[in-house]
Amino acid sequence: MSINIISTGSYATDEILDNESLSKMVDTNDKWILERTGIKTRHIAKYNTTEELASKACERALKDVNIDKDEIGLLLFATISSDTKVPSSSYTTAGHLGIENAVCFDVNAACSGFIYSMTIAKSMMKDMNYKYALVVGSERLSKFIDWTDRSSCILFGDGAGCALLENSEYKNELLKGKNNSKVYEKQDEYLENEVSNNLIKLEIKDAILGGIYDKKKYLTVDSKDKVSDEVSPFIEMNGRQIYKFATDIGVKVIDKLLKKNNIKNEDIAMIVPHQANKRIIQTLAEKSNLGIEKWFINLDKYGNTSSASVPIALDEALKNTYLKESRGKYLLSLAFGGGLSYGGILFKIK
Incomplete structure (x- = not known):
């Protein structure tokens, strides 16, 4: 069930x-x-x-x-x-x-x-x-x-x-x-x-959500300047600070999900992360001891598409990879962004 x-x-x-x-x-x-x-x-x-x-x-x-x-x-x-x-x-x-x-x-x-x-x-x-x-x-x-x-x-x-x-x-x-x-x-x-197709299914096993108030406005859209009261309609981002946030919180989310569900690194068949920056993904792979070969990456084709990033990657991962051979193992997805928000979700591959 x-x-x-x-x-x-x-x-x-x-x-x-x-x-x-x-x-x-x-x-x-x-x-x-x-x-x-x-x-x-x-x-x-x-x-x-x-x-x-x-x-x-x-x-x-x-x-x-x-x-x-x-x-x-x-x-x-x-x-x-x-x-x-x-x-x-x-x-x-x-x-x-x-x-x-x-x-x-x-x-x-x-x-x-x-x-x-x-x-x-x-x-x-x-x-x-x-x-x-x-x-x-x-x-x-x-x-x-x-x-x-x-x-x-x-x-x-x-x-x-x-x-x-x-x-x-x-x-x-x-x-x-x-x-x-x-x-x-x-x-x-x-x-x-009742659903008859060749696609694998993913059972939602657990999730972690969280956030930290972006007091210094590292990532904003439609941000109002306190002095001039003017509104900038553009995306404004402090890339260095977002990198620090993402690589720190991402590892914590992965570690918490695995420990909470008593899952070992070898039980993870694939990680589908938010496609923000390849350097972020490479750092997360290294710090989490989950080899880069397990990380699904398609940002070379799409760039950062914010909330669309994970589902686009998930769709391509399910349809274009070896996951049918990994039934019984787990897929992990995580994201981080404005807010500052973050989250991770653990699926069992069926």
């Missing part, structure tokens, strides 16, 4: 901005960017809204399974770049998908948003008896980028990723109160087998 990811999807536009093109816009070059970040290209959504990116990612997750969309009871949308404050991106996306009766709301935890949303979804699905939930992270960060600032414009891109969750503890309301164990056994068997 569990909450499982049964399908994933991701989407990025065909408009690609590579390092060579960036070097014509700002004083930088391909070698400089690669050495400092590991990023080669990023996708820019010139003609799609944040919600449209999300809808396309969700459509890809839904097409791989045969479920009734009316049984999706929850849609959580992690983003810092929604197109409207009201309605929320979650409701707009639900409308695009033809989902009419779901509880919908947005989560703003910056780059940790998808991890936060997955944890919330797990609790709500159990407590409120939802059969299915969609959790999506989608960002159009390009609208917040100062293309004259070479320290930040090289880092970010646009995209969306989605996970479809199934509640194996779900009980049909019509069956409640009936003393018929055979009916329940049959329903449980149905729930375990």
